[in-house]
Amino acid sequence: MNSLENKHVVVAGAGGFIGGWLIAELIRLGCSRVTAIDLKPINLWYQVHSEAVNKVADLSSLSDCREILRGADIVFNLAADMGGMGFIEMNKAACMLSVLINTHLLKASVESGVERFFFASSACVYRGDLQESPDNPGLRESDAYPAAPEDGYGWEKLFSERMCRHFFEDYGLQTRVARYHNVYGPHGTFRGGREKAPDAICRKVAEAVRSGSNEISIWGDGEQTRSFTYIDDTIRGTMLLMLSDVSEPLNIGSSQMVTINQLVSIVENIAGVQLNHMYEIDAPKGVRGRNSENSKILELLDWEPNVQLETGLEKTYAWIYSQFS
DSSP, X not given: OOOOXXXXXXXXXXXXXXXXXXHHHHHXXXXXXXXXXXXXXXXXXXXXXXXXXXXXXXXXXXXXXXXXXXXXXXXXXOOOSOOSHHHHHHOHHHHXXXXXXXXXXXXXXXXXXXXEEEEEEEGGGSOGGGGSSXXXXXXXXXXXXXXXXXXXXXXXXXXXXXXXXXXHHHHXXXXXXXXXXXXXXXXXXXXXXXXOHHHHHHHHHHHHHHHTOOEXXXXXXXOOEEEOEEHHHHHHHHHHHHTSSOOSXXXXXXXXXXXXXXXXXXXXXHHTOOOEEXXXXXXXXXXXXXXXXXXXXXXXXXXXXXXXXXXXXXXXXXXXXXXXX
């Protein structure tokens, strides 16, 4: 498949952070038939694009999925009840209920003759025992098995990956699966409990700058490691994978690993401040070390995320700071 230009494309979870940017890219590429779907009222969507047909529906309902996918050619499933580590550690059941969305979208896709189906998975599918050290060499796609993913959210993602595989094997539905690694950028969640580390740190630094305080709270000891993927890279990798012949799950994640303390220092440098670091040792921390190993995406797609963290954070901080004006 070389182009989605003349296809009827449905984006589930279009009212979310990644969904809003994906709709923008589809429109930029000339897709004239884009249907955007989310459970939230449209006035609560992160971005709303008038060029798309914007609808509210409950995609955990099979009947709603059947209605939405009537006549669809391409489906991107980004819909899930999720957030940062603080949210997924405290809402395991809610996260697992997202399996209904993927189940019913897959079933309705087969019934409607959908050509290609994309599922947004997560690095949370990876084995916990490989993420106990901050010196993580990078998680390869094969490291998801033997299965021991993040409890709740990770299990739902891994199960849904397998469902995509079997719908391909049993029904011929062309499925594509991306394992996203910590996506961040402008127009993302930065307050309310669902935000991820880059957005939370940008918000905390912005608050400190605007209030004149000299402190920032950091979850854990700050030595846990992560890699963070800028939204432009995420969308680029998503489109490359969707248009490819690669049916196996692929990491879409930056391999630029930093400690949380280093993340804070980068944002402090952007803001031109030096804050006192107050550590909340008992706060949710997730795994000790996580990074994306990108040899497979380089081999299969001849590409990997390349936006440097400093560049992406500068744009993200500027946007979040502007929200306080």
